[in-house]
Amino acid sequence: MASMTTLGEFIVQQQHAFPHATGELSSLISAIRLAAKIVNREINRAGLSPDIIGAVGVENVQGEVQQKLDVFANDKFKAALEARGEVCGLASEEEEDFVVFDGERGKNASYVVLIDPLDGSSNIDVNVSVGTIFSIYRRITPVGEPVSGKDFLQPGCNQVAAGYVIYGSSTMLVYTTGVGVNGFTYDPTLGAFALSHPNMRLPDNGTIYSINEGNYIKFPAGVKQYIKYCQERDEATNRPYTSRYIGSLVSDFHRNLLKGGIYIYPTTESAPDGKLRLLYECNPIAFLAEQAGGIASDGRQRILDIEPTSLHQRVPFFAGSRLMVEQAQQFLNQSAEVVAS
Ligand SMILES: O=P(O)(O)OC[C@H]1O[C@](O)(COP(=O)(O)O)[C@@H](O)[C@@H]1O
Ligand SMILES: [Mg+2]
Numbered sequence: 624m625a626s627m628t629t630l631g632e633f634i635v636q637q638q639h640a641f642p643h644a645t646g647e648l649s650s651l652i653s654a655i656r657l658a659a660k661i662v663n664r665e666i667n668r669a670g671l672s673p674d675i676i677g678a679v680g681v682e683n684v685q686g687e688v689q690q691k692l693d694v695f696a697n698d699k700f701k702a703a704l705e706a707r708g709e710v711c712g713l714a715s716e717e718e719e720d721f722v723v724f725d726g727e728r729g730k731n732a733s734y735v736v737l738i739d740p741l742d743g744s745s746n747i748d749v750n751v752s753v754g755t756i757f758s759i760y761r762r763i764t765p766v767g768e769p770v771s772g773k774d775f776l777q778p779g780c781n782q783v784a785a786g787y788v789i790y791g792s793s794t795m796l797v798y799t800t801g802v803g804v805n806g807f808t809y810d811p812t813l814g815a816f817a818l819s820h821p822n823m824r825l826p827d828n829g830t831i832y833s834i835n836e837g838n839y840i841k842f843p844a845g846v847k848q849y850i851k852y853c854q855e856r857d858e859a860t861n862r863p864y865t866s867r868y869i870g871s872l873v874s875d876f877h878r879n880l881l882k883g884g885i886y887i888y889p890t891t892e893s894a895p896d897g898k899l900r901l902l903y904e905c906n907p908i909a910f911l912a913e914q915a916g917g918i919a920s921d922g923r924q925r926i927l928d929i930e931p932t933s934l935h936q937r938v939p940f941f942a943g944s945r946l947m948v949e950q951a952q953q954f955l956n957q958s959a960e961v962v963a964s
């Protein structure tokens with residue numbers, strides 16, 4: 624079997640493709656790779672260790688009960704990124720405010736990282752795939768000065784890199800630096816990620832829709848109509864589509880990235896802004912979706928154009944195959960026009 628390109632080799636090759644590259648971003652990505660291996664090991668043996676399964680018993684800034692693995696993953700990624708010295712600050716789902724890395728190297732670093740350390744927390748204890756999501760920006764404030772809120776509140780189109788780790792039947796790291804999307808599968812016998820999915824492309828159309836239909840009654844009319852559209856019989860358009868919902872954004876998006884499909888987390892009566900967080904869930908997934916030929920919006924506006932106003936703000940999220948997202952948006956906007964008229 625021809626030897627596969629490891630993530631380490633790929634990072635170096637990418638760096639050489641950019642004559643002005645300093646190696647900082649490469650080093651940052653490899654810090655994420657290291658933390659992903661540590662978290663992966665813990666997840667694989669989670670069932671064996673009560674100290675990693677279950678809730679911590681406190682709520683995070685979102686009002687969600689923190690799982691022990693949320694905290695473990697947050698600590699491991701934070702430590703790996705601070706130790707590497709390319710990052711001047713971090714924002715996380717599990718931290719109320721952004722964290723300043725004010726050590727000598729941190730202060731003089733160029734990048735900020737926003738992270739969802741453990742995505743799909745409701746699936747941790749039941750052995751269903753979960754993930755980690757990361758988003759990377761060049762700081763706005765001058766190097767040497769303490770990092771500030773505006774370094775994190777940048778629109779998604781400013782991202783220099785983004786990706787996720789999926790801890791599933793196999794563990795993969797999927798990321799983009801703005802030149803396409805590549806996927807690497809972890810080989811535990813080597814202890815290395817190998818390039819298994821080069822240049823991933825989202826099919827323009829698909830037959831999978833991912834939404835928590837348990838909330839159907841609370842959805843906007845347009846979303847209800849789109850679900851009905853997905854369930855109608857029409858051979859010419861391969862309907863009815865198939866409903867698939869794992870309840871981990873990373874896993875649902877990953878499947879749809881490979882097979883074609885749409886993931887929707889809309890507004891609901893109880894969540895008027897939706898559930899997912901713009902900065903460390905929607906922006907990185909939207910960057911990947913667009914780099915793979917798909918689209919991502921809040922139902923009306925391109926996610927990557929949204930000007931953030933707060934670290935943990937939520938937005939409605941429609942992402943995946945271009946034709947499917949455009950269709951869903953049409954239903955949403957038509958029904959809004961009906962209501963408005
Ligand atoms: O259970 P619900 O309301 O359908 O929400 C599931 C969604 O919430 C999330 O679990 C939110 O992410 P966290 O687990 O990181 O808080 C997504 O991964 C998932 O798509
Ligand atoms: Mg999440």
Ligand SMILES: [Mg+2]
Nearest residue numbers: 716739741742
């Ligand atoms: Mg999370």
